[in-house]
Amino acid sequence: MQKPFLTVDGLSKTYGNFIAVSGISLEIGRGEFFSLLGPSGCGKSTLLRMIAGFENPTSGNVFLDGANVTKLPPERRPTNMMFQSYALFPHLSVAKNIVFGLVQERLPKNEISARLSEVAKKLQLEALLERKPSQLSGGQRQRVALARALVKRPKVLLLDEPLGALDKNLRSETQDELVRLQKELGLTFIIVTHDQHEAMTVSSRIAIMQSGRVLQVGAPETVYEAPISRYVAKFLGEANIFDVASASQDHGWANVRLSGFDTPFRARIPAGISIDGSLWLSVRPERIELGRDGAGIRGVVEEVTYTGAQRRYRLRLPTNATLDVVKVNGGGDDFHVGDAVVARWADEAAHLLAE
Numbered sequence: 001m002q003k004p005f006l007t008v009d010g011l012s013k014t015y016g017n018f019i020a021v022s023g024i025s026l027e028i029g030r031g032e033f034f035s036l037l038g039p040s041g042c043g044k045s046t047l048l049r050m051i052a053g054f055e056n057p058t059s060g061n062v063f064l065d066g067a068n069v070t071k072l073p074p075e076r077r078p079t080n081m082m083f084q085s086y087a088l089f090p091h092l093s094v095a096k097n098i099v100f101g102l103v104q105e106r107l108p109k110n111e112i113s114a115r116l117s118e119v120a121k122k123l124q125l126e127a128l129l130e131r132k133p134s135q136l137s138g139g140q141r142q143r144v145a146l147a148r149a150l151v152k153r154p155k156v157l158l159l160d161e162p163l164g165a166l167d168k169n170l171r172s173e174t175q176d177e178l179v180r181l182q183k184e185l186g187l188t189f190i191i192v193t194h195d196q197h198e199a200m201t202v203s204s205r206i207a208i209m210q211s212g213r214v215l216q217v218g219a220p221e222t223v224y225e226a227p228i229s230r231y232v233a234k235f236l237g238e239a240n241i242f243d244v245a246s247a248s249q250d251h252g253w254a255n256v257r258l259s260g261f262d263t264p265f266r267a268r269i270p271a272g273i274s275i276d277g278s279l280w281l282s283v284r285p286e287r288i289e290l291g292r293d294g295a296g297i298r299g300v301v302e303e304v305t306y307t308g309a310q311r312r313y314r315l316r317l318p319t320n321a322t323l324d325v326v327k328v329n330g331g332g333d334d335f336h337v338g339d340a341v342v343a344r345w346a347d348e349a350a351h352l353l354a355e
């Protein structure tokens with residue numbers, strides 16, 4: 001990453017004796033599409049609102065483009081927040097909704113109309129400017145909400161669950177559109193979401209949060225392929241997690257004994273994991289091969305779920321644990337409930353996790 005554009009330094013927020021955000025530090029580069037991802041109540045909106053200036057931190061600082069903005073009100077920061085589309089004024093036209101903030105700032109009329117045409121063009125809203133929000137589709141309303149935020153020309157756009165109100169298909173279309181727009185404008189976007197899939201799809205990097213803290217920050221591939229904790233591994237999709245009985249380091253790899261298994265395993269050691277602490281071994285269900293015989297872990301198929309594109313198998317292992325396996329549908333052997341099978345994976349598919 002180049003020099004950070006936005007630095008969050010030891011930011012905390014407490015309400016009474018409840019800690020909503022607990023000493024978070026982050027560095028975000030110019031032009032990043034950065035996601036704050038976590039379950040409801042983990043403090044992601046509070047963190048975003050402190051970056052925007054709507055919430056005063058209990059301690060810590062926010063630096064933007066080299067300047068300490070911690071004490072500045074929202075309108076004096078080079079940030080702007082995109083609010084959900086249901087926050088549009090119902091009695092105003094699309095055009096008036098979009099320029100509302102500029103009118104309040106008393107910008108000259110010709111400047112306002114120039115900015116309106118520019119943003120309407122970018123967001124394909126030119127034909128809709130005279131309509132009222134009630135005469136728009138959900139996706140169109142979303143674009144108006146975005147236009148209203150962008151027309152103020154922020155350097156950082158903050159988006160709190162921007163696609164929360166959209167149905168699944170429109171949501172994925174709008175995600176693509178957001179990514180396209182963000183690249184085109186070259187702006188820094190920070191988005192709050194509790195949707196793992198959304199975060200993976202749009203982001204350059206993701207911060208995974210739990211209980212007011214950031215657990216891990218990284219590119220989607222990194223946090224999915226090399227999560228450092230059981231929580232992150234499970235939060236970002238599915239993972240088979242085994243208890244590690246003992247592990248030793250061997251040329252950058254770990255030689256691992258799993259509780260209940262005689263054969264040794266090899267596993268990757270993600271950056272940030274110490275081999276000396278309590279450890280688990282994780283394998284994603286789609287990285288496991290199933291066979292009828294040969295080397296591997298023996299199990300019995302206990303459940304088969306057909307989801308169209310995939311078949312999902314749940315195996316019962318001799319240790320009495322279960323193992324989930326996902327196969328792309330089509331070709332190859334199908335396995336059925338009651339079949340004795342052997343599961344195996346490449347060494348690279350296994351890696352260690354901390355608590």
Ligand SMILES: Nc1ncnc2c1ncn2[C@@H]1O[C@H](COP(=O)(O)OP(=O)(O)OP(=O)(O)O)[C@@H](O)[C@H]1O
Nearest residue numbers: 015018020038039040041042043044045046047194
């Ligand atoms: N003004 C407030 N007074 C007291 N507690 C608050 C206040 N604002 C937020 N909280 C609490 O702080 C915690 C974090 O809230 P926050 O809105 O940041 O969570 P979130 O991760 O964005 O969740 P969600 O996805 O549900 O919006 C929650 O437990 C919430 O109840």
